[in-house]
Amino acid sequence: MITGLGQLHVSVGDIDRAVAWYRDVLGLNFLFQVPGQPMAFFDCGGVRLYLGKPENEQFRSRPIMYFAVDDIDTEVKEIEGRGGDFSDRPHVVHRDEASELWLASLRDSEGLPVVLMETRPISASSPTS
Numbered sequence: 001m002i003t004g005l006g007q008l009h010v011s012v013g014d015i016d017r018a019v020a021w022y023r024d025v026l027g028l029n030f031l032f033q034v035p036g037q038p039m040a041f042f043d044c045g046g047v048r049l050y051l052g053k054p055e056n057e058q059f060r061s062r063p064i065m066y067f068a069v070d071d072i073d074t075e076v077k078e079i080e081g082r083g084g085d086f087s088d089r090p091h092v093v094h095r096d097e098a099s100e101l102w103l104a105s106l107r108d109s110e111g112l113p114v115v116l117m118e119t120r121p122i123s124a125s126s127p128t129s
Contacts, residue, residue, distance in 0.1 A: 007048040011060045012110050015040055018051045021109035025082045026067075064113045072102050072118035079106070079116075090118075098122060 012018035015038040022042055023030045028049065033040040038053035044067065054060045069075045072090045080086065086106045094101040099122060105115045 005047050007050050008044075008063065008065070009050045009052060009061050010063060010065070010108075010110075010112065011054045012038075012051050013053065014109070015051060015053060017109045022049070022051065025079060025084050026108075026114065027079065027082065062112060064115065066103075066115045066117045069116050069118050072104055072116050075116055076104050090116075095122075 010018075015033070019030065019033060019040045022028045028042040028044060031041040031043055031048070040051045042049040042051070049065075076084075076086055076090055084106050086104055088103075088105055090102050090104040092100045093103050100120045102118045102120060103115050105113055108114050
């Protein structure tokens with residue numbers, strides 16, 4: 001029985017540049033880098049993010065990662081303050097009776113899309129157009 005996602009691999013070309021971006025710009029919790037190997041690991045709320053240079057193209061990954069946040073407006077400002085460049089502002093992509101799903105996206109050091117997502121109760125949402 002599958003009990004959850006344990007680790008997600010993201011292919012990178014430059015491990016040091018990628019570590020700096022995920023640690024210093026996105027602000028993820030850096031766990032460790034493997035000495036002598038192009039591999040680094042971060043903790044994302046109990047799921048391990050594995051950045052690595054693939055041994056061959058068969059193992060290249062190109063995921064779109066959606067990171068859950070409690071306050072998307074605050075996170076966007078903080079990430080921009082650390083050098084992140086968002087391609088869009090926080091906006092509603094789905095609404096139901098109880099909540100709204102807000103997204104904002106940017107690209108990592110390798111050009112891969114990274115999306116922040118927040119689920120807001122309707123009562124806490126600001127008016128949208």
